[in-house]
Amino acid sequence: DVKVTQSSRYLVKRTGEKVFLECVQDMDHENMFWYRQDPGLGLRLIYFSYDVKMKEKGDIPEGYSVSREKKERFSLILESASTNQTSMYLCASSLNRGVYEKLFFGSGTQLSVL
Amino acid sequence: GQQLNQSPQSMFIQEGEDVSMNCTSSSIFNTWLWYKQDPGEGPVLLIALYKAGELTSNGRLTAQFGITRKDSFLNISASIPSDVGIYFCAGQLHNYGQNFVFGPGTRLSVLP
Secondary structure, eight states, rough: OOEEEESEEEEOOTTOOOEEEEEEEOOOEEEEEEEEEEETEEEEEEEEEEETTTEOSOOTTTTEEEEETTEEEEEEEESOOOOGGOOOEEEEEHHHHHHHHOOOEEEEEEEEEE | OOEEEOOOOOHHHHHHHHEEEEEOSSSSSEEEEEEEEESSOOOOOEEESSSOOOOEEETTTEEOOOTTTSSEEEEOOSSOOOOEEEEEEEEEESTTTTOOOOOOOOEEEEEO
């Protein structure tokens, strides 16, 4: 089975801190995604990447950036954390850009910004 | 971004009962995925559907890709306490490349 690993399950940060969320997948998937999940709002796409060093904005990229230096690793960066970025962050990956794909998620990082 | 409609929002059932839930949209989809999410965890893929009319099972779970390609259904038979969680659907749009859209989820509670 595909394994998508997020480095932290829980994080508590202060307003203004720079925050790094790391995600690694072990199945040589081309595509990787970052979502945030909030009650009543569902899953919203922040950024995604189809290849190393490539990134595309999702629906809510403001306040975030990403880095993909290696195929297996996709990092989400909060340059200056704010309280409205308190959320569950989910990393996901899929094999390639085909039209019949499966999306696999990590266990999530619950981020609290105080 | 676009979201799917999912119903019911929540349901309370007795252990042993069967459960049905569905996802609908005004758009045509290539792929439907069904997930289960436990509190504080990431979603786990249950079933993937790729063809209109397709019926696929995974143990006590059965899902169907609607004929119109605009909806999908998930059934759980003989529910047990560990079925508790949030079930949500995801669809890959016909012309939206690799990105998926998600339903808001159905929260299932199983009473002993």
